[in-house]
Structure formats: structure tokens, C-alpha cells
Amino acid sequence: MDKLEALRSSPLLKALSDSELKSLMGIVNERCLDTGQTFITAGEKGGAMYIILEGTVQVSKGGTALSVLGPGQHVGEMALLAPDLVTRSADVVAMEPTRILQIAAWDLSTFIDSNPAVAKAIIAELARRLALADERLVAILAGGN
Numbered sequence: 001m002d003k004l005e006a007l008r009s010s011p012l013l014k015a016l017s018d019s020e021l022k023s024l025m026g027i028v029n030e031r032c033l034d035t036g037q038t039f040i041t042a043g044e045k046g047g048a049m050y051i052i053l054e055g056t057v058q059v060s061k062g063g064t065a066l067s068v069l070g071p072g073q074h075v076g077e078m079a080l081l082a083p084d085l086v087t088r089s090a091d092v093v094a095m096e097p098t099r100i101l102q103i104a105a106w107d108l109s110t111f112i113d114s115n116p117a118v119a120k121a122i123i124a125e126l127a128r129r130l131a132l133a134d135e136r137l138v139a140i141l142a143g144g145n
Helices: 001-008 016-029 105-114 116-141
Strands: 028-033 038-040 050-053 057-060 065-068 091-094 097-106
Touching: 001 016, 001 028, 001 050, 001 097, 016 028, 016 097, 016 105, 016 116, 028 050, 097 105, 105 116
Parallel strands: none
Antiparallel strands: 028 097, 038 091, 050 097, 057 065, 057 091
């Protein structure tokens, strides 16, 4: 998956035009991870989010696997909104050689000043995820898992 395709496929950024995505490419950095490499650690402050280009990563908390993510999916997006207030909620480890795009919070903040649609897209995705978490919680409390 190339960088533009990865940005385009990310739920956080899918509402952006190709022109906005191409501008956003100017602030992303590509990183290569080895199998077993942890790049997000629960409890630490985060300053970036990541979009997976190639490979898979496992998200876990307290040794329990929560999800496996692959190309086009993102992780660490909460750090974009409040990097000084929010700590990482889970560990994220590469399950195989993996390429990721890193978007630093401070770079995105500057970018958003001239591209407010990015902020709207991020807020919409976070609201969607919060609604899903609320539904899961209601199901758990009702005994329906």
C-alpha cells in the first residue's frame, strides 16, 4: 500500500479530498518495524498516531489481545487531540515486519490550522468509536456481551 492510498483508506481521513491528503503527506514520516517491536506502550504519553502501510500489529492491554490491525488501519489517534493529557491505553506490537506512517501531533496541529476539515474528520471518527464503545458497554451491563 502506498502512502496516499493508506491515508485515503484511514477512517480518520476518508472525508478529505485528494488535494488535502496530498498536502497531509508532507507531514507524515514512514517507519519500519521489526517483528515483535513495540511502538506504543500503555501508560506512556503519546505524541503521534500511526497508519499501517504493510504488515500487521497487535493491540493488547495487560497481556490480553484486543485487536489485530492491518494495512490502512490506524492506531494512537487519541494522542493527536491531547498529547499532553492522554496516556496510551494499550500496547501495540508489530506481528511481522511492518511499515507504518507516523503523524506527529505537533505537525498535525499546524496542518489543521490551514485545513480544518482534518479536525472535523478526526472528531467524527472518534465520536463513532465512542458510540460503539457505549453500545458494547450497554450490552455487557445487560449481560449480552
